[in-house]
Amino acid sequence: MVTEPAYEFETQDILLNVGPQHPSTHGVFRMVLSVDGEVVRDLVPHIGYLHRGAEKLCETMDYRQGIGFMDRTEYLAAFNAELSYVMAVEALTDIEVPERAQWIRMILCELNRLSSHFMFMGAFGIDVGVFATPFIYAWIGREALIDLFEEVSGDRMMFAYFRPGGLAWDVPRNFKQRVNEALVVAEQGIKDFDTMLTENEIFVARTTGVGKISAAEAIDWGMSGPSIRASGVPLDVRRDEPYLMYDQVEWDVIVGENGDVYDRYYCRLLEMRESVKIIRQCLEKMPDTGPIMPEKMPRMLRTAPGEVYVRTEAPRGEYGVYLVSKGGNRPHRLKVRSACLANLQALRDMSVGQYVADAIVVLGSIDIVLSEVDR
Amino acid sequence: MAVTPQTELNPRDREGAVVATTDAPEAPPTAPEVPTTTPDLPEIPVILPGEHPLEAPLLTPVPHTPGKALYKQILPGVMQVPLDLVLAASRKSSLWPMTFGLACCAIEMIGTYMAHYDLDRFGIVPWPSPRQSDVMIVAGTVTKKMAPAVKLLYEQMPNPKWVISMGACATNGGPYTRYDRVLQGVDKIIPVDVYVPGCPPRPEALIDSFLALQEKIMEERKSTGR
């Protein structure tokens, strides 16, 4: 007969600090885990280590100067970040963007989504424990895309290529051919990741059923992008409120079922295929010649008083720009709605009750960019 | 075996020693004078080496020319360099930078490590811990909230250590320099060896900064305390 064990340990939760400098926190993110053995009992995220006042600085700058700050808020998908800002300025100034410029914008945004998801694949692979190999594979596709961006815009990361009204300059003459070449590399990269990770037994065991979040919770937290679509919510700004030319191409919104880490990974992988599909259609439908800026553009952009909230679908979710103008040539208030901030809020709900090692995987699966979180 | 009395060989007996040296003929030092004056001992025939009929031709003194020391000779396949040069050359050839991404520049830093630009061919291998690292690449904006952590990481690195300030933000605050939560350059808190311009710098610029750092390590090899 066993009544009570002869010995009794009083277990104590241990505080475990991760960050702000830690290889697996994707930047300067800090979280304090309260662990009981290997199980996470509580998680307190600390952010703000990269708060550098992009919103405040934009208020003191001309509308065109603000583009550069938008690039730097979302440095993995700078085209998508520029797009929201530029569209907000266009909405306030009633500028019509020529059709060809819209097609080019759409191609570049989708290419940027590919390169951003490549980065996710590499970093997430490392988080799961596949050391360095996925990163090197990811960079094959990413460098091909970055080279293309550089040919188009002149910079590898901070493009500042979209301007209110259209584009800074026309694309190179062999643009279509170059995009096709980059797509071949990117498709091979997608295939590589599909064979390397998707059915990898260890990878599946590490990710399935980890970090679940239900659809209702995800909506309540305001999550967006692949992180919420993995939970089964078909929320995609491209489909719900089409901007650019997204209503003229055919593609599918990828929706997951379980809302776990594996679904978040797999949604992104399938989304890359959809992006390739969109770009191929864009290349067919894009006119070869045509203006890229309206005929008459004012030398100094002045907006009418008013406010506008423009949202687009960036790789990490909804990237919104809330622009308030009181007239003049600079915004009165600029607010960047960050998808990462909202996704990161749900990290605690997703991680509590998991193992410590899985908390890192959960953090990797929501694919944060710290400068978008802190701005 | 002959036993020499203590009194005679006692080195403290100065008189005897003086007598012994003065009585000794000025022979080559290879032929020591055996103390034959001791009366109690049986006579031992002493044949000096030079007097032996067989050994005499062998012992003709040869003029001694001091040869080159081994360390001054140039042997085939051996290079002679000062030790500090060896140390500096080994330091510069295996720089281990700490993987320390702060902001946008971190992405270009990762890109430089990858196969396309391949920093490994310079012996530069990223290492995630400050305790084993030589170089700290400050890649990105240092905010005032982050500054204590950056300084702590620098202090955790063992000597000798170097710092590369990558990008405009780490150098002087860059585009964000007017915002008061941003540190106006990482050199306000830690010493910086190489500044890399650019926002963000291209991978080639980062590689160039490593080459410049290697040059600097070779130049400052004699300085101490680093």
Next chain:
Amino acid sequence: MTNESTDQTETAPEDDLSSTIWPQVDRALAGITARGEAGRIDLIVHVPRDEVIDALRRLKTDETLSFDYLRSLTAVDNEDEGMDVVYHLYSTTTRHNVTVKATLPNEDLSLDTATPVWKGANWLERETAEMFGIRFHGHPDPRNLLMPEDMTDVFPLRKSHPLAEIEILQGEGMGYPEEGA
């Protein structure tokens, strides 16, 4: 109170809000002195600050609208005219958008929290609070989010908070000649 609201809504259709979702919003907000305004993309609803949380909860639970998704929450500093707290709502089922605005006077920058309505309002309110100095009553975790936690008297996004002059910050150590030298 109801009469006042209907009076105001009758004056509002200068912008012709009948094509927007304003009639449904007005019905959902019956009893609250809301005023509609046509925005560039979305409908803007002005609500007095004491009734904001009530209005938000009604907008969320209303069956035809069901604004269940909080896109963004921020504030705008209008200097002498007080501060606006702005909520951007979205409905994942009906795909409607609405912007809810509440104006706070400069003398009393405080508001009830929206965290009981949406969990996601938590960090957005913390950020708004530290950046503008607006207090959210009943917030479960009223610490600073982006700024250091002990720094509660600096509000960077207020218009009264200046940016530093480049010369002042960068002149030091740049080899500028001393004054009078």
